[in-house]
Amino acid sequence: MSLKPDLSVTIRGITFKNPVTVASGTFGNTDEFEPYVNFSRLGAFVTKTITLRPRVGNPMPRIVETPSGMLNAIGLENKGLEDYVENKIPYLAKFNTRLITSIASSNTQEFLDMVKVLDRQAAISAIELNLSCPNIRDQGIRFAQHAQEVGDIVKAVRGATAKLIFTKLSPEMANFMDIAEISVKSGTDALSVINTIKGMSVDIHRRVPRISNVTGGLSGPAIRPIALRYVYEVKRNLDIPVIGMGGISTWQDAMEFIITGAHMVATGTSNFVNPRASLDVLEGIERYLTEKKIESIQSIRGTLKDAYGKKEKSSCSPS
Amino acid sequence: MYDVEVTVKENKRVSEVLWILSFRSPAIAKKALPGQFLQLQVTQATDPFLRRPFSVYKIKRDIIEILYEPVGIGTRILAGTKPGDLLKALGPLGTGFTPQKKKKVLMVGGGVGAAPLVFMAERYPYEKMLLGFRGKHAVLPKSEAKAGERSKWVYATNDGSLGKKGFITQLLEEFLKEPDAKQKYFLYVCGPGPMLYETARLAGEYQVDGEISLEERMGCGMGACLGCVAETKRGYLASCRYGPVFRIQDLMPEGLQCH
Ligand SMILES: Cc1cc2nc3c(=O)[nH]c(=O)nc-3n(C[C@H](O)[C@H](O)[C@H](O)COP(=O)(O)OP(=O)(O)OC[C@H]3O[C@@H](n4cnc5c(N)ncnc54)[C@H](O)[C@@H]3O)c2cc1C
Ligand SMILES: Cc1cc2nc3c(=O)[nH]c(=O)nc-3n(C[C@H](O)[C@H](O)[C@H](O)COP(=O)(O)O)c2cc1C
Ligand code: FES
Numbered sequence: 001m002s003l004k005p006d007l008s009v010t011i012r013g014i015t016f017k018n019p020v021t022v023a024s025g026t027f028g029n030t031d032e033f034e035p036y037v038n039f040s041r042l043g044a045f046v047t048k049t050i051t052l053r054p055r056v057g058n059p060m061p062r063i064v065e066t067p068s069g070m071l072n073a074i075g076l077e078n079k080g081l082e083d084y085v086e087n088k089i090p091y092l093a094k095f096n097t098r099l100i101t102s103i104a105s106s107n108t109q110e111f112l113d114m115v116k117v118l119d120r121q122a123a124i125s126a127i128e129l130n131l132s133c134p135n136i137r138d139q140g141i142r143f144a145q146h147a148q149e150v151g152d153i154v155k156a157v158r159g160a161t162a163k164l165i166f167t168k169l170s171p172e173m174a175n176f177m178d179i180a181e182i183s184v185k186s187g188t189d190a191l192s193v194i195n196t197i198k199g200m201s202v203d204i205h206r207r208v209p210r211i212s213n214v215t216g217g218l219s220g221p222a223i224r225p226i227a228l229r230y231v232y233e234v235k236r237n238l239d240i241p242v243i244g245m246g247g248i249s250t251w252q253d254a255m256e257f258i259i260t261g262a263h264m265v266a267t268g269t270s271n272f273v274n275p276r277a278s279l280d281v282l283e284g285i286e287r288y289l290t291e292k293k294i295e296s297i298q299s300i301r302g303t304l305k306d307a308y309g310k311k312e313k314s315s316c317s318p319s
Numbered sequence: 320m321y322d323v324e325v326t327v328k329e330n331k332r333v334s335e336v337l338w339i340l341s342f343r344s345p346a347i348a349k350k351a352l353p354g355q356f357l358q359l360q361v362t363q364a365t366d367p368f369l370r371r372p373f374s375v376y377k378i379k380r381d382i383i384e385i386l387y388e389p390v391g392i393g394t395r396i397l398a399g400t401k402p403g404d405l406l407k408a409l410g411p412l413g414t415g416f417t418p419q420k421k422k423k424v425l426m427v428g429g430g431v432g433a434a435p436l437v438f439m440a441e442r443y444p445y446e447k448m449l450l451g452f453r454g455k456h457a458v459l460p461k462s463e464a465k466a467g468e469r470s471k472w473v474y475a476t477n478d479g480s481l482g483k484k485g486f487i488t489q490l491l492e493e494f495l496k497e498p499d500a501k502q503k504y505f506l507y508v509c510g511p512g513p514m515l516y517e518t519a520r521l522a523g524e525y526q527v528d529g530e531i532s533l534e535e536r537m538g539c540g541m542g543a544c545l546g547c548v549a550e551t552k553r554g555y556l557a558s559c560r561y562g563p564v565f566r567i568q569d570l571m572p573e574g575l576q577c578h
Pocket of ligand 1: 065371372373374375385388390391392393395435533534537
């Protein structure tokens with residue numbers, strides 16, 4: 001008889017029952033996946049990014065399929081903070097999982113205004129700062145291109161809440177590692193790596209871009225190797241927990257991220273194809289650990305060896 | 320809603336461009352309503368990655384039928400499936416048509432958009448099934464109508480090779496011109512954008528009520544990605560969840576054109 005492996009992960013003293021979560025914007029905001037997934041089995045539930053005020057989002061078409069993935073330019077359509085607090089949190093609070101609220105804004109003051117409201121919500125375990133949505137044409141993306149401004153936002157939010165702060169980054173950020181580093185220095189508790197990568201697709205018959213925004217964020221299996229490489233870069237250089245995402249569809253994909261050093265993993269676009277992707281990943285990880293007689297997720301995290309099978313020197317410390 | 324692995328029972332061609340695929344799923348068969356759709360996963364590979372939405376066409380006991388036209392990578396894979404092959408089917412999803420008690424129903428379909436209308440016609444009474452196709456080669460044959468209802472099916476083809484030459488909306492207008500059309504008729508509509516736009520325009524002009532099934536490109540089919548929104552008078556609504564069937568009057572006509 002083998003014992004059940006310990007799947008729990010801890011980030012700054014807060015324990016998540018397992019390392020599997022879902023990527024913001026790919027799992028809805030309330031009951032969209034309830035017919036398929038028992039939310040109480042997830043390590044955490046990350047909701048779609050909200051903004052202070054409602055946003056209508058971009059005109060159609062907003063998505064297009066591309067090889068092994070898709071482009072999206074939803075434009076952060078959401079009903080705003082007030083609706084989230086009034087209608088979404090009461091529903092999500094019923095489940096025995098950790099709630100992570102993703103927020104975006106184009107300025108520090110608005111971030112602070114949102115965080116002050118969210119900080120009072122006991123149901124929320126962590127706030128994810130979406131500093132990297134490539135699909136809004138206002139200041140959103142430009143803002144987060146400057147390391148100093150990212151640092152200021154994270155520092156300000158740090159001062160306003162004791163809840164966990166996750167900072168979400170995208171390879172679209174020109175100086176990714178500088179931004180990662182300043183986020184850590186400014187007090188983020190973890191980095192969510194990665195958001196989508198900008199791409200484009202053209203309808204050659206009508207000679208128009210296939211999505212109204214012209215460019216959109218690429219996600220799905222197509223970006224997985226890139227996502228993994230960014231997780232690797234972060235773990236090599238910084239001592240910070242990472243929530244790894246980008247093209248994860250199976251438990252094998254997820255294990256690549258965990259071995260590379262990710263504390264948690266999120267299924268994103270794959271939820272659209274297999275609504276049970278998150279739980280399939282979770283069950284697969286558990287089986288893998290059980291079969292290999294590895295007693296905990298912590299003991300395999302960040303155990304990547306070099307290409308010759310030796311342990312890679314890295315700054316990641318088990319926590 | 321269920322996500323089930325299903326085995327292809329039959330996959331046959333019913334015209335030069337239309338195919339019918341069938342599989343058994345007692346759970347979906349029991350629940351599906353006319354107008355609802357399924358998200359079919361046609362391959363285990365990652366390309367094409369997303370599932371494809373298809374209206375339920377017919378249900379015979381616990382057998383589901385899908386009417387489809389191969390237009391791209393996913394539907395061509397579907398056309399290549401053989402009895403015994405496995406697919407995944409998620410559904411039934413979305414809203415269905417609202418059955419009418421008092422009014423007489425006119426169905427207005429374009430091409431493969433006939434699918435949800437035929438399912439509605441299998442279950443509820445209707446006055447006429449007005450169907451538009453590119454040409455004779457593309458027509459859904461009358462043998463697909465319920466026994467005794469063939470005469471209710473009326474065709475228009477763009478090239479005049481079968482039925483009336485022109486658009487099905489021209490035939491529709493004949494009915495809408497009747498003096499008591501407003502009180503008498505209710506429309507169920509599904510088809511390509513220009514047809515939806517013209518039907519909505521006529522419905523407005525003659526003040527006839529009805530419902531349109533939209534066929535937006537979809538990501539998840541579950542209301543999560545917001546990639547399929549319809550422009551409604553209440554703002555954008557995910558058509559996979561709050562539709563695909565909408566009241567004609569609730570839709571913004573401009574939004575219909577680009578379908
Ligand atoms: C609710 C709903 C019900 C549907 N019911 C049926 C049905 O019963 N039978 C049927 O044959 N088809 C139906 N469709 C359309 C069907 O889903 C598409 O034809 C299919 O997804 C195309 O996949 P593909 O891989 O073959 O094409 P792709 O290779 O993905 O695309 C081929 C071309 O079709 C266009 N296209 C793809 N999807 C759509 C779409 N939804 N609307 C308009 N253009 C599109 C693409 O832009 C491209 O130009 C329905 C769609 C929806 C949303
Ligand atoms: C339709 C769609 C909507 C998304 N919306 C958001 C969002 O609101 N906020 C956010 O931080 N990321 C958003 N993302 C990015 C995902 O959270 C994730 O970072 C990215 O898709 C990579 O993971 P994946 O390849 O597993 O999907 C969205 C992705 C998709 C496909
Ligand atoms: S297809 Fe994702 S919300 Fe409708």
